[in-house]
Amino acid sequence: MPSTRKVAVISLILTESALFSVFLVAYLFYMGKSLNRPFPSEVLTFPVFATVALLSSSVTIVFSEMALHRGNKGAFHLWWAVTIALGAYFLWFTGTEWHHLIFTDRLTLATNVFGTTFYSLVGLHASHVIIGLFLLTLILVLSLLGKFPADHTEHIEMISWYWHFVDAIWIIVVTVVYIISVRY
């Protein structure tokens, strides 16, 4: 019989994918339909560092898990902390980007349909990063305090699956928003 945790996380990923799909479709539907500026081509720049950071965090979390399997607790904690740091940097970058968009470019949720769909889609993703970071931090703290049972490797694996999912969504979002829609 398959593992209950694995099936549960796969189901969670399926349902979250459905949720993201709807906001993605809304974004695609409204591409080019804003009646007033600012438009994507005017205010969006591809977030290179943030993307590199977030996608790297998927690699570092794998390193972390590999260390755990080898029994190297120190390396596990280290790479896990790096993962959190990379995720936190991503959030910080998003924050500064939004600050610029809102106060300098005057783009808000209410400005036009681009603003509406941009903030809701990217915001939905960011909220999932926040949840992910919360879970990752919780694990790190519990583990450092020695409260994490040694045989709970599957729990770690499931959280990493969630984290990979969040990264995969980012690949889709960044492609649609920063590569495709900047033509509009």
Place this chain on the structure above:
Amino acid sequence: MNPETLDDNFQIPAPERIGQERGSLTRIVQEMVFTVDHKTLGLMYIASGLLFFVVSGLMAAMIRIQLSVPRNHFLDPDVFNRLFTMHGTAMVFLVGMPIIFGFANYLVPLMIGARDMAFPRLNAFGFWVFFFSGLLLYFSYLGAPGLYAAGSAPDVGWFAYSPLTAKAFSRGHSTDYWTLSLLLGGIGSIATSINIIVTALCLRCKGMLLVRMPLFVWMFLVVAFLVIIAMPPLSACQIMLILDRYCGAHFFDTQAGGSAVLWQHFFWIFGHPEVYILILPGFAVASEVIPVFSRKPIFGYPVMVAASVMIGFISLGVWAHHMFTVGMTSIGNTFFAISTLLVAIPTGIKIFNWIGTMYGGKLRFELPMLFCLGFLFQFLIAGLTGVMLAIAPFDWQLSDSYFVVAHFHYVLIGGLLYTIFAGLYYWYPKALGKMPDFKLGLWHFILFTAGFHLTFFPQHLSGFLGMPRRIYTYDAGRGWDLWNLISSIGVIFQAVGILFFVFNLIYSYVKGKKAGDDPWDAWSLEWSTTSPPPAYNFETIPEVRSRRPLWDLKHPDDPDWKYE
């Protein structure tokens, strides 16, 4: 417990059974609030669903009183509009969903030989979130007046089309109660569905391959997958609506270039699978009851599984048949007409499989079977009116008319509710240890069936004659008077029928004949344990070799596994 301190007078505690230890009221309430047991939660889901059913049914009765004669003054238009909105919303989300989850919760672990659902605490969470969402919806009657005293219960229809739900057209907070209630309820549904998926895929007892799972469990597996895929669009709708109403977003704001039709697309991408989510459990019950009372196995188990899975997939691609009138292109209309007709094929085939099960059997017309027979006849009609609606040009006349109202009530009452009655009567002895009274149930069946057809059959006719939905009154002389009057009279019979039903539930619990483990001589695992089952479900986890483990036990000379 330290074995050395045990003495001869030590009594091994009896297994816990519901109702066996006469606990105090506080004890019972405490148990309900803290329980994570799938059986208790299952019964709580069903009881809450039935409670909301009665409230929502009373709303329907008020609607029918208002519509019994032309230009009636029983209800103001605003009151009427709130009533049909609340009736529809409650029936789908506070009656249909909880009752089907209640059935799943109670029976899936028992049928697969498990001790509980995979995540018992998540299970409890799912129930309480649903229950709170129900209270929240009804609280709107008290809490919604808002700044312009323009609130009260939502009055935007159960599918709340934009831009009617925009702040400009729906002032106060009534729409917000609708939005938040459904958002919360959706979270509960997704949680419970993940639980069902994990339970069915991971906790089956030894020997129970997927192809030996009862059809009931298969259908709920399809339902659970549909929920986790189709609920998020509804949640997305609610989030978008809240953003539009409070943060100035423009998802559905036609002034800013937004699309009013976008809501319809997103809503019906949820809404159509939702109706399959509601009816598949009905199929699940019928697939358990009909074989037992025909004394034969289900005819064509593999095809029944395949058809259910196909229905699940296809149902995700038919949504715009609710939108034939919005002005889609001829290609769009044709595509959705085709996909809708396609989904009718696996659905219709199931009816043949059930009849095929009955053919050559020895039919026993106990209460569960009576209601399943009603289901077969009524669902046949419902399916055929559905085919009519799939024909887009025909739908251009019938959409948004009383014909559609008749269609979906034939599906949901004639189909789903009848199988719910069948299931409640069938598993009543298992859950409560007493047999339901046949005579009271027969009165329930006869009166309710008469009332149901009296109310809903004429609505096909008023639809043909041009009566639109959701109108609080109508002029005399439109050809609708007689049909509306008959329709309203039917309510009386339905109400009395329900009274018999409720009375039966209570009376049988108090005075009913004691039921053994297996009063119906059935074949699935839940009948192998006591009635009611102990908290741990089975003394020992069973091991199965076929789809009908109890048939194998009862017929060791002719077991199923020789033929499967």
Place this chain on the structure above:
Amino acid sequence: MRPVADMFRPLSRPAEMIHSSSLLVLAITAGIFVVVSALLVFVVWKFRRKGPEDDLREPPQIYGSTHIELAWTVVPILITVVLILVTSRTIGEIQNRVMPENAVQIRLVGHQWWWEIHYEKEGIVTANELHVPLSRRDGTGERPTELILESADVIHSFWVPQLAGKTDLIPNRKNRTWIEPFVTGTFFGNCAEYCGTQHANMLLRVIVEEPEDYEKWVRKMRQPAAVPHADLAAQGHKAFFANSCINCHMVDGTVAAGVFGPSLTKLMTRQTIGAGVAPLTPETLRAWVRDPQKLKTGCLMPDMKLPDSEVDSITAYLLTLK
């Protein structure tokens, strides 16, 4: 008068197209119903448990039959193919009709809870009741009416069953439909998409006339409104233009050009008031002017709180709008 809007008595080409495919569909579904319910009844009767002797042995345990299941899959598929062909043909017939040059063009704008009607070419603005010429089935007499459907607020739906299937009026979207009636008469319809409090009283009438009568109506509608001379009506005329009436209502040929409410041009040529909430008579007109909320509670014309004298005079003025 054709208050009974029976979709099975179509009197216009698109309704007839729908009707013929509907009859086929009804026949097929009725046939399926008869066959399957007969089978059900037969099975219930024939295989009922006849008594305790029936409990001694279980019946033969049949698990399925590939042949039978194949048969009852293939037949529904074939029926579905037929239905798909019929459906696509009818959809194409109706949606892809090319409007001839002489087609009447009407623009309908849906409001909560009335219909704004524009004859762009003829320069007429009216409300709630359309006039259209009938069409003849032969070549030269063919004259359909094209309807452009828009909305000023929420979603509404145009539905006059004997003339056509329904099409929605959606804000920020232009929908097109057409009717082509072959007989004269007044056809009744309703708004068919829930649009708020008074959705039930957003009724519609389509008055189909002989071509000559239609032209007469068009000419009449374009005549400017006469200034009344009779005492009461003249007072009412003054009051109407002095009060805020003209902020919402228009009267063609005067300075009244409000667009929030229905046009009152040639008001008295209409059959109903309040988009069908009551027949239009001097009494109902007076009641409306006194307090529209009494006749159509929740409608967007407030109680203007006019003194009785003004109610009388304004009503008298409105009665001259013919």
